[in-house]
Amino acid sequence: MNKFAPLAAALLAAAFASNAAAADLVLISGDAGTGTGLEDPTAKAPEGQNPGTTLGEQRTIAYQFAMDLWGSVLQSDATIYVGASFQPLTCTPTSAVLGSAGTTFIFSDFAPGVVPETWYSSALADSIAGEDLNPGYIDINSRFNGDIGVNPNCLTGADWYYGLDGKTPEGKINFLNVVMHEIGHGLGFQGFTNSAGDFLAGQQDIYSTFAYDNVLGKTFPALTPAERANALRSSTVLVWSGPQVKKEAPLVLDYRNALKVALPWQAAGNYEAGLAAFGPKPTLLNMLGILVAAQDGAGLSSTDACEPLTNGATVRKKFALVDRGNCPYVTKVANVQAAGGLGVVVANTGLGSPAMGGADDTIRIPAISVSQADGAKLRANLPSIITYGQDYRHLQGADNSGRVRLYAPNPYESGSTFSHYDVSHLPNALMEPAITDTLRGDVNLDLTPALFRDIGWTVNPGNATIGDCVTNVDVVDTGGLITGANVQAWNKLCEASSAGKPQYLKCMDNYRKRATADKILVGSQGAKVLACAAKAAK
Amino acid sequence: MNLKHQPLWLLAGIAVCITAQASPQQTQAAPAPTAVESSDGAMKVAIDPKTGKLRAPTDDEARALSQAAQPAANARALRRAEPLGAGKRGFVAPATSGEAAAAQRKLPSGGTMQQVPESFMTNVAIQRDAQGRMVLQHVDGETLPQAAKEGDNE
Numbered sequence: 240m241n242k243f244a245p246l247a248a249a250l251l252a253a254a255f256a257s258n259a260a261a262a263d264l265v266l267i268s269g270d271a272g273t274g275t276g277l278e279d280p281t282a283k284a285p286e287g288q289n290p291g292t293t294l295g296e297q298r299t300i301a302y303q304f305a306m307d308l309w310g311s312v313l314q315s316d317a318t319i320y321v322g323a324s325f326q327p328l329t330c331t332p333t334s335a336v337l338g339s340a341g342t343t344f345i346f347s348d349f350a351p352g353v354v355p356e357t358w359y360s361s362a363l364a365d366s367i368a369g370e371d372l373n374p375g376y377i378d379i380n381s382r383f384n385g386d387i388g389v390n391p392n393c394l395t396g397a398d399w400y401y402g403l404d405g406k407t408p409e410g411k412i413n414f415l416n417v418v419m420h421e422i423g424h425g426l427g428f429q430g431f432t433n434s435a436g437d438f439l440a441g442q443q444d445i446y447s448t449f450a451y452d453n454v455l456g457k458t459f460p461a462l463t464p465a466e467r468a469n470a471l472r473s474s475t476v477l478v479w480s481g482p483q484v485k486k487e488a489p490l491v492l493d494y495r496n497a498l499k500v501a502l503p504w505q506a507a508g509n510y511e512a513g514l515a516a517f518g519p520k521p522t523l524l525n526m527l528g529i530l531v532a533a534q535d536g537a538g539l540s541s542t543d544a545c546e547p548l549t550n551g552a553t554v555r556k557k558f559a560l561v562d563r564g565n566c567p568y569v570t571k572v573a574n575v576q577a578a579g580g581l582g583v584v585v586a587n588t589g590l591g592s593p594a595m596g597g598a599d600d601t602i603r604i605p606a607i608s609v610s611q612a613d614g615a616k617l618r619a620n621l622p623s624i625i626t627y628g629q630d631y632r633h634l635q636g637a638d639n640s641g642r643v644r645l646y647a648p649n650p651y652e653s654g655s656t657f658s659h660y661d662v663s664h665l666p667n668a669l670m671e672p673a674i675t676d677t678l679r680g681d682v683n684l685d686l687t688p689a690l691f692r693d694i695g696w697t698v699n700p701g702n703a704t705i706g707d708c709v710t711n712v713d714v715v716d717t718g719g720l721i722t723g724a725n726v727q728a729w730n731k732l733c734e735a736s737s738a739g740k741p742q743y744l745k746c747m748d749n750y751r752k753r754a755t756a757d758k759i760l761v762g763s764q765g766a767k768v769l770a771c772a773a774k775a776a777k
Numbered sequence: 778m779n780l781k782h783q784p785l786w787l788l789a790g791i792a793v794c795i796t797a798q799a800s801p802q803q804t805q806a807a808p809a810p811t812a813v814e815s816s817d818g819a820m821k822v823a824i825d826p827k828t829g830k831l832r833a834p835t836d837d838e839a840r841a842l843s844q845a846a847q848p849a850a851n852a853r854a855l856r857r858a859e860p861l862g863a864g865k866r867g868f869v870a871p872a873t874s875g876e877a878a879a880a881q882r883k884l885p886s887g888g889t890m891q892q893v894p895e896s897f898m899t900n901v902a903i904q905r906d907a908q909g910r911m912v913l914q915h916v917d918g919e920t921l922p923q924a925a926k927e928g929d930n931e
Contacts, residue, residue: 267863267864267865268862268863269860269863269868270860270862271860271862271863271864272861272862273860273862320865322863322865322867322868324860324868333904334902334903334904335902335903335904336900336901336902337901337902337903338900338901339898339899339900339901340898340899341893341897341898341899342893343867343870343892343893344867344890344891344892344893345890345891345893346884346888346889346890347888347889347890348884348886348887348888348889349884349886349888349890350886350888372884372890373867373890375865375866376865376866376867377863377865377866377867377868378867380867380868380870380898394903397903412903417901420901421899421901424899429897429899431893431897433874439874439877439893439897440874440877440878440881440891653896654899654900658899674901
C-alpha cells in the first residue's frame with residue numbers, strides 16, 4: 240500500500256488494502272464521470288477533521304470513513320461493493336428526503352449451513368459464501384440528496400455536516416450518522432415482510448426469522464400473514480428473538496422508565512411509562528404526589544381532558560389521570576396545568592405506553608403515558624400515591640422477557656416499520672427510525688453488531704491493528720462500542736491524507752489527543768495507538 | 778392536521794393521492810374547484826395564505842410547484858438507467874415485487890437470487906418542526922413527512 244499517495248488515489252488504495260480479517264467495503268460511485276455529486280468540484284473549507292477541499296472530496300471522504308468503520312466491525316473474505324450517488328431528491332424549503340439505501344439483491348440456499356429457503360441480503364450472503372455471488376453488481380445501493388446546502392429552495396438554511404468529529408453544528412445534518420444508518424440497512428438490518436404480512440416472493444428472510452410475536456409466542460415464519468400484519472402494528476408485541484441482542488441488551492439499554500405506585504396496596508408496583516416530547520422530564524420529585532381522575536364533563540369523553548377541567552379543585556396540586564384520544568397530548572396537559580395540576584398520567588387506548596409527541600413551550604408540568612390495561616388498574620384504585628423512577632427488573636425498550644422491541648407503530652409506517660429498533664430505546668439507537676443528535680455512529684453502534692451476529696455476520700473479535708502492530712483497543716466491544724474500528728478508520732484516513740511520514744504521525748497524534756479528550760481512548764490506549772502508528776511509519 | 782402550515786409540495790402530493798382514489802362522480806360532486814390538473818398530468822393544489830383553505834393554485838404557484846418537482850422527477854428518470862461510469866451494475870431496482878420475482882435466477886450452486894424491488898429501499902427524510910428543530914424520520918418512497926403524525930399528537 241502506498242501510504243502517502245495523493246488523496247484521491249490513496250483513498251481508493253486504502254479501500255482495497257485493509258486488515259485481512261476485516262471486510263472491504265468499496266465505494267462504487269454512481270457519479271463517476273459526471274463532475275457532480277461525489278465529484279462536485281466546488282471548493283469547500285475542511286470541516287470537523289474532514290480534510291477534503293472540495294464538496295465532492297468531503298462527501299467521498301465521509302462516505303469512505305463510514306465504510307471503513309463498518310468494514311472494521313464486520314469480517315468478510317468477499318469484497319462488499321456499495322453504490323453511492325448524490326441526486327436532487329424531493330425537497331421543499333422546510334423538508335427533504337435525505338437519502339435512501341438498501342440491499343440490491345437477496346440470495347437463498349447459496350452455501351452449506353445457511354437457513355434453507357431463506358433470503359439473505361447480498362453483502363451478508365457474500366460474506367457467508369466467502370465469494371462474490373453476483374460479480375459485476377453492487378451489493379448495497381445508496382443515494383443522498385445533493386440539493387441540500389446547494390439549492391437555496393431545498394431545506395433552506397440547512398446543510399449537510401461532512402465533519403467526522405461528531406460535533407454537528409446547529410442547523411446541520413450529520414452526514415456520517417445518516418450514512419452509517421443507511422449502510423446498516425444495506426448490510427442486513429432490513430426485513431422483507433410487507434405491511435400485509437407477506438414474505439417477499441413467498442419466502443422468509445433471515446431478519447424475519449428473528450421477528451417474534453411475544454403474545455402468540457411465535458417467530459414470524461410460524462405466524463399467518465394476518466398474524467404477522469397484526470404484530471407489525473404493535474411495538475409492544477413485535478420483538479427481536481435473537482440471542483445475541485438479548486444477551487447484550489442489559490449492557491446497552493437503561494432500566495425501564497416506570498410510574499411507581501406506593502398505595503393503595505391493590506395497585507402498588509411499577510407501571511411501564513412512555514415519555515413526552517414536551518414539558519419537563521419526569522423525576523422522582525416532580526412526579527411525587529397523589530393521583531386523581533380528571534373530569535372535563537364535555538366533548539367526546541369526560542375523562543380525556545380535552546376541554547377545561549370541571550373538577551379543578553380536586554386536581555389542584557395533584558396529578559391527573561386522563562384518557563388518550565380526541566385531542567393533542569399538549570392540550571390535555573395544558574388543561575390540567577390550567578387547573579393547577581402538578582402532572583399528567585395519560586392512559587393509552589391500547590397496548591403499550593406510547594411516546595407522546597407534540598410541542599408547547601408553555602407546558603411546565605411533567606407527563607407520562609401508561610398502557611390501557613395499566614390505566615384501567617390505576618383508575619380502579621384512585622386516589623393513589625405515585626412517583627416516577629426506574630424499574631430495575633426490566634429494560635427500557637425491551638419486553639418483560641428482555642427481548643428488544645422493533646419499531647411497529649399503528650398505523651403502519653412504510654419505510655419505518657419493522658426494519659428499525661423501536662423508538663422507546665434509551666439511550667437512542669443508531670437503527671431507530673428517527674436519527675437523533677445524540678448519536679455517535681463513529682464510536683458506538685449499540686445493539687446493531689449484536690443483531691448482525693444473530694443474522695449470521697461474523698463480527699471482528701480482535702484488537703485494532705495499525706500495520707502489523709496490534710493495539711490494545713477492541714475493534715468491537717460487547718455492547719456495540721467500536722473504539723478499535725474508530726482507530727482503524729482514522730489510521731486509514733491519516734494514511735490517505737498525509738503527504739509523508741511526519742504528516743501522518745502528526746495526524747495520528749492529533750487523533751490521539753482528540754480521542755483522549757473525548758474519552759474515546761482511555762488509559763494507555765492512546766499511547767499504544769501512537770506507538771503502533773510510529774512503528775507502521777518506519 | 779393543520780393544512781395551513783403544510784408545504785405546497787406536500788399538499789400537491791395529497792391532492793394527487795385523493796384524486797387517484799376518488800371516483801369520477803365524487804370529483805364532480807366537489808363543491809368548488811380546489812385543484813387543477815396541469816399539462817404534465819399532475820393534480821396541484823394550494824393553500825390560501827389568508828384563509829388557510831385549499832384552493833386551486835394561481836399561475837405563479839403552479840409554476841413554482843412544477844419547478845420544485847422537476848429536479849426530483851429528473852433524478853427518478855435518471856435512476857431508470859445504470860450510471861455509465863460506475864463500472865458495476867445494480868443501481869436500477871425493479872419497480873415492483875412482481876417484476877423482481879419474474880427476474881429470479883438460479884445460482885450455479887443450486888440456490889436462488891433475485892433483485893430487491895425499489896419499494897424496499899429505506900428512505901430517510903427531514904423536516905423542521907414548529908420550533909424550527911430538524912426532525913429526521915423514515916418515509917414511504919420519496920413522500921415527504923407530514924408536519925406531525927396523528928399518532929404523535931393524540
